[in-house]
Amino acid sequence: MKQKFFALFFLLSFFAFGQKINFNIKYSEQLAVFVFIQNLSDHYPENVFKTEFNQSKYNTQKYKDLISNFDKLPIDYSYSFDEYPYGSKIPMQTRDILKKNLIETNNLSDFKLRSIGILPNATIHSLAEVISVFTPIYNELIYIPNKEKFEAQLKAMSTYSGEKNMESYFQTGLIFYNSSWDPTIPFEIALYPLPNSTGFTAQAFYNNFISAVQTNLRDYKDLFSVMLHETYHILYDEQSLTVKNDIAQNFKKNPSKHSNYAYQLMNESLATALGNGYVYESLNGKAETDHWYNSKYIDLMAKKIYPMVKEYIAQKKPMDKNFIDTYIRLYEENFPGWINELDHIMTYRYILSENKKDFNTIGQMYPARSSEEAETEISMLTIEKMKKTPLTKIIIVSQNNNETLKLIKSQFKELKQWKFTPDKEFQYKILLDDKSQLLIINQQKSSLQTLFANFK
Structure with missing residues (x-):
C-alpha cells in the first residue's frame, strides 16, 4: 500500500x-x-x-x-x-x-x-x-x-x-x-x-x-x-506530509534558540521573497526598493533571505536542510532581539485567561495574528494543550491567584526555581525549552494594557 x-x-x-x-x-x-x-x-x-x-x-x-x-x-x-x-x-x-x-x-x-x-x-x-x-x-x-x-x-x-x-x-x-x-x-x-x-x-x-x-x-x-x-x-x-515533517524536524533539531520563531516567520517570509521579491523584479526589471510587506519582521527577513532564494531558483533546487540552517542563521545574526519583541512573538499566541474580554484587549494591542488559540479555563488540561504548541504562551491570572500560580509553576519544569508573590502584580517572561516564550501576568488592579507595557 x-x-x-x-x-x-x-x-x-x-x-x-x-x-x-x-x-x-x-x-x-x-x-x-x-x-x-x-x-x-x-x-x-x-x-x-x-x-x-x-x-x-x-x-x-x-x-x-x-x-x-x-x-x-x-x-x-x-x-x-x-x-x-x-x-x-x-x-x-x-x-x-x-x-x-x-x-x-x-x-x-x-x-x-x-x-x-x-x-x-x-x-x-x-x-x-x-x-x-x-x-x-x-x-x-x-x-x-x-x-x-x-x-x-x-x-x-x-x-x-x-x-x-x-x-x-x-x-x-x-x-x-x-x-x-x-x-x-x-x-x-x-x-x-x-x-x-x-x-x-x-x-x-x-x-x-x-x-x-x-x-x-x-x-x-x-x-x-x-x-x-x-x-x-x-x-x-500542498507540500506532502513527508516534506513538512522534514522541514519541522530540521527546525527543531537546529540548536539555535531562535529556530522556533524563525520557523513561525518562514511561511510569510518565503512568500514575500518569492512573490514581492523575485516575481516583482522579473516583471519590473529591478527589485522594489520600498517595503515589500507591511510588517517589518516579514519585510526585513524576506529581503535578508532573498539572495539565497534567488540562488536556489536559479539552480532549480528545492529548499533543503542547508537552506533552513542558513535561514535560521540569518535570522539569529541579523535580528537577535526579535524573540523578545512582543510585536513579533505575539503574532503566534496561545492565551489562557478566565476573563474573556482579555482576548479582545490583546487583539487590539497586537492586531497582527498568524496563529491564535484561546481558552477561558486555566487548568492542567488547558496548560497541557498549550504546551503541545510552538506558540507564544500567555497566561493571565486574575482570580484565585495563589492556587493558579502554583498550578502554573507545577506544569513547567523551567519554573522549578521560580518564586512569586501572589498578592503583588507582576509580569514574568521566560524562554522555554521548546524555544517559545512563556508570559505570565498576575493581575490585581492594573489594566492589561499597563501590565503588557511593563514587560521587559
Missing part, C-alpha cells in the same frame, strides 16, 4: 513539473455579490461598497434586515489536519469552499447542488436567496457603472498574464517548495471591480485567487506579484 502511495505522489510531481498549469482569469458575479454583502455588514469597517449602498435607495430596513440575517448565517466551520506539524497546513474553512463553489458554478442552482453536504441545506438555501436578492442591487450600484472599464481591464490582464508567462512562476514555486500539483486542475483567478479606491485586495485558497481591483489600475506588476505571493502560500500548504 505504501509503495502505491509514493508512486502516485511522484507521478503527480512529475506531471506537475512537466506540464503547464492553466491560469484562468475571469469575473464571477456570484462571488462579487457575496463579497459585496459581506462588506455591508456592521462588523466591517467603512469601505467603498458600504458607501455606495448607504447613499442609495436600497438603504432601507428591508435590506438592512437581510444583511443582518446574512451575518447570522452559520457558515463558518473548520477542521484541522492533525497529522501535519502544528501550523504547517491551513485548516479546512467552509467559507472558502463556498466561495470556491460560487466561482466555479454559473448559477445559484448549481451552487446549491455543489454545496450540499458542506452545510445544512436550509443554510445553503438562505445564503443563495440573499445573494439572489442583492445581485441586481450590486449590478446597479457597482458593476454596471464600472462595466466598461472593468471588462477592458480583465482583457488587458489576461493578455498581460499570457505575455509574461505567469504560469512559469507557479512552476518555479512548485520546485522551490518541493510541492506538487495535478496539472489537470486549473488555477482560477476571480476578479471584480473596486471603484473609487487606490488599492486592491488579495486572497488565495485551494485553486483560487480572488481580488477586488481598483478600476483605474493600469500597471499590473503589483497585482500579479501579490497574486503569486498568495499562491505560494498554497504551494507551501
Whole structure:
C-alpha cells in the first residue's frame, strides 16, 4: 500500500513539473455579490461598497434586515489536519469552499447542488436567496457603472498574464517548495471591480485567487506579484506530509534558540521573497526598493533571505536542510532581539485567561495574528494543550491567584526555581525549552494594557 502511495505522489510531481498549469482569469458575479454583502455588514469597517449602498435607495430596513440575517448565517466551520506539524497546513474553512463553489458554478442552482453536504441545506438555501436578492442591487450600484472599464481591464490582464508567462512562476514555486500539483486542475483567478479606491485586495485558497481591483489600475506588476505571493502560500500548504515533517524536524533539531520563531516567520517570509521579491523584479526589471510587506519582521527577513532564494531558483533546487540552517542563521545574526519583541512573538499566541474580554484587549494591542488559540479555563488540561504548541504562551491570572500560580509553576519544569508573590502584580517572561516564550501576568488592579507595557 505504501509503495502505491509514493508512486502516485511522484507521478503527480512529475506531471506537475512537466506540464503547464492553466491560469484562468475571469469575473464571477456570484462571488462579487457575496463579497459585496459581506462588506455591508456592521462588523466591517467603512469601505467603498458600504458607501455606495448607504447613499442609495436600497438603504432601507428591508435590506438592512437581510444583511443582518446574512451575518447570522452559520457558515463558518473548520477542521484541522492533525497529522501535519502544528501550523504547517491551513485548516479546512467552509467559507472558502463556498466561495470556491460560487466561482466555479454559473448559477445559484448549481451552487446549491455543489454545496450540499458542506452545510445544512436550509443554510445553503438562505445564503443563495440573499445573494439572489442583492445581485441586481450590486449590478446597479457597482458593476454596471464600472462595466466598461472593468471588462477592458480583465482583457488587458489576461493578455498581460499570457505575455509574461505567469504560469512559469507557479512552476518555479512548485520546485522551490518541493510541492506538487495535478496539472489537470486549473488555477482560477476571480476578479471584480473596486471603484473609487487606490488599492486592491488579495486572497488565495485551494485553486483560487480572488481580488477586488481598483478600476483605474493600469500597471499590473503589483497585482500579479501579490497574486503569486498568495499562491505560494498554497504551494507551501500542498507540500506532502513527508516534506513538512522534514522541514519541522530540521527546525527543531537546529540548536539555535531562535529556530522556533524563525520557523513561525518562514511561511510569510518565503512568500514575500518569492512573490514581492523575485516575481516583482522579473516583471519590473529591478527589485522594489520600498517595503515589500507591511510588517517589518516579514519585510526585513524576506529581503535578508532573498539572495539565497534567488540562488536556489536559479539552480532549480528545492529548499533543503542547508537552506533552513542558513535561514535560521540569518535570522539569529541579523535580528537577535526579535524573540523578545512582543510585536513579533505575539503574532503566534496561545492565551489562557478566565476573563474573556482579555482576548479582545490583546487583539487590539497586537492586531497582527498568524496563529491564535484561546481558552477561558486555566487548568492542567488547558496548560497541557498549550504546551503541545510552538506558540507564544500567555497566561493571565486574575482570580484565585495563589492556587493558579502554583498550578502554573507545577506544569513547567523551567519554573522549578521560580518564586512569586501572589498578592503583588507582576509580569514574568521566560524562554522555554521548546524555544517559545512563556508570559505570565498576575493581575490585581492594573489594566492589561499597563501590565503588557511593563514587560521587559
